[in-house]
Amino acid sequence: MKPLTASVLSALLLLSSAAHSQSGKNLPKPLRKPLSSISPAGFKAHVQFLADDQLRGRQPGTPGYKMAVDYVVAQLQQRGVQPAGENGTFLQTVQLRRAITEAGATLRLIPAGPASTLAYGTDFTLYPNPVQPETTVEAGLVFAGFGISAPELGYDDYAGLDARGKVVVLTRLEPTRFPDAVRLYNTDLLTVLQTAARHGAVGVLLAAPKSTMKLPDPPKGLVSVLGPDGKVAVSRSFQPQIQVAGSISAATLQRLFAGAATDTARAMAALRAGKPASVALLPRLAATQRSRYQDVTSYNVVGKIEGADPQLRQEYVVHTAHLDHLGVGAPVAGDSIYNGAHDNATGVATLLEIAGVYQQLKPQQRPKRSVLLTVVTGEELGLLGSAYFARNPTVPREKLVANVNTDMPTIIAPLLSVVALGAENSTLAAPVAEAARTLGLTVEADPEPAQNRFIRSDQYSFVTQGIPALHIKYGNKTADGRNNLSEQVQKWRAVTYHKPQDDINGQFDFEAGKTYAQLNFLVGYLVANSAQRPAWNPGNFFGERFGK
Structure with missing residues (x-):
């Protein structure tokens, strides 16, 4: 069987119902079973471990962070992902001062x-x-x-x-x-x-x-x-x-x-x-x-799924999520462990579930390009791990074609619409739209432009190296038609964001986590399987500034 191309996926989408389906009935048949391997329970299990008190908030350089690194490496190995770090390992050393x-x-x-x-x-x-x-x-x-x-x-x-x-x-x-x-x-x-x-x-x-x-x-x-x-x-x-x-x-x-x-x-x-x-x-x-x-030593974790095309497998689509959080700090309501369940155990869970989907694909179904699953350190310290990787990747830097980042998707309600921060700058907008249609999702404009979210997470590290990148966040659509999810998120953020209350006992919709992981997989898959590598839109500010 040949790899599923973007054009084939488009044709299959035209034949499928346009109605939203969480069950996967609208997915193209070759991907239906692999994508169904993502489950709300599996997603939750990752978040539950990474946000456990024993990890002490995953601050870089601490034993808790190393526990998180070991967990991610073990999960990638179980899913058949190849090491793509330094010296044949999954790790890239990041020395922090x-x-x-x-x-x-x-x-x-x-x-x-x-x-x-x-x-x-x-x-x-x-x-x-x-x-x-x-x-x-x-x-x-x-x-x-x-x-x-x-x-x-x-x-x-x-x-x-x-x-x-x-x-x-x-x-x-x-x-x-x-x-x-x-x-x-x-x-x-x-x-x-x-x-x-x-x-x-x-x-x-x-x-x-x-x-x-x-x-x-x-x-x-x-x-x-x-x-x-x-x-x-x-x-x-x-x-x-x-x-x-x-x-x-x-x-x-x-x-x-x-x-x-x-x-x-x-x-x-x-x-x-x-x-x-x-x-x-x-x-x-x-x-x-x-x-x-x-001075402390921390780590990025880098795994690879090799592409199917003998030539294009030398190019890479990079999925990223940051593993670190704030560690132990000032108590809030009697709790001093900043667990970071939403921020960003959910993002790491997304990458691990994507790895599971690729494990279910037959070799000939894999995309043309290779895929890197890169879990980075130091995001909370200033996008440091992603910036170090983007400047010093463990593969040739000119072979990085796109970055799909996931950081705190805020899965507190059904995921009905999304915002693809940065996709408007490049040809990445097309695979986002296509993947969203597959899952019955609406793509919306950023409801919170004043938050400056595009430059506040790890995708920006790749943008500054001339690599088209995006970050998929929640949209504003709600099941009751009030379409005020942004307001709900702002209220949630006021009492939970960067506080010890961001733990596994908080507000979650793990069915939304499943859909979010499926969407990120599809976006990365389409980009990795396209005959053309992503390109900045003509005259785009970031493309003109960094792409040349």
Whole structure:
């Protein structure tokens, strides 16, 4: 039997009923039995183990996380998945460094005087430096608006501004003149730091847009990935040239504008109107800080299902889900273990169930391309495991053709519609639509665009390496016709998300988990079996930025 092609699947779909069917009656016959191997009970069993208290919240570098890794490896082996990690194993080592700012960090304005001293935690915070245990910077200051430099889009906060050797001060006010994709990319912290470094800055201070906003000060520090050479290989909050980075309050921003050619009110008004408001600031700044480090070893898990085509099997569709969660933390309602059942034991369960489907396929039914099932570490720390894998894959990087990510699908109600975050950027939208039709699901636009979900999970690590990627989330459709699932999820998130209450005793619809896993399998299968590898849509922002 030849592999089931996309065109054959389309033809079969035309012959099937368009009605929704959880029983699998609408599935093309060659896939019906393999997909029926996914069961709500099997899905739940994975979640139950991974979210058990004995795993202590699966924090990277802990015994609980290693227990989760061992479970995933054993499950992949049982399902006939081949190891695709390092040295013939399922594992890719990810060396994590947690950097913590020591007490005593200072920020002073020069010339010196009693009024020039700023209070840590109230007026400013400084991010730790993962490579320099001690940092001292004295430099001039410039205000560069949003920190966006995109002359090709007709906007440049750095135009006419000399930032060389300076500390750049930026507002975290949200720009409104750009489409979502442009805004998301250009205001991402890593992009902001890279842009400042490209213009010669030695420091970046991010100003709170409102006086009521509390300064961010991560109590557990900031985490990077070290490469085999011991240098920082991946970081969401560090650039080597940027020696000092941190946050300042809105009141501190006003102090920095003293004596400048404009004031904060006029600068912010111009930015809200979509016009740059960059200006040199008169004070000089002196910053000192000390950083200490905690290095731990963690792991990505990588398995392979080999494709059927002698040539295309050298290309790979990558399914990802993050295995880590928050570990043990501050008690909430008497519970201090952050189990991460929804976030993201459900995503890992999805990949394990996909492995089970492939085990049921006859060799000649497998898709043309190979499939990687990649369970990553450090998502909660800044997409670190996926970023490390996307930059240093265990197969040739140019052979990665697409990423299908799953992160907290929030299966709390019947799955009737989905949102494919990022699919609109590339030809991946077509297999998503086709797979959804197979299962009687509706594909909807993102009901929560303000959540910036596209850049907040592991698919974005692949996008920044030029690889088309998507992340399938719940839609808004409900069985009662009120179509308010997004509202229900927001209420659930307020009491459960990133709290110990996200455990197996919470709200679940494991039948929805079954459908979600089937959908992710079908999307990956169609992409892996297509004659053409996925491509960015012409003129797409992410394709233009990264795809070339």
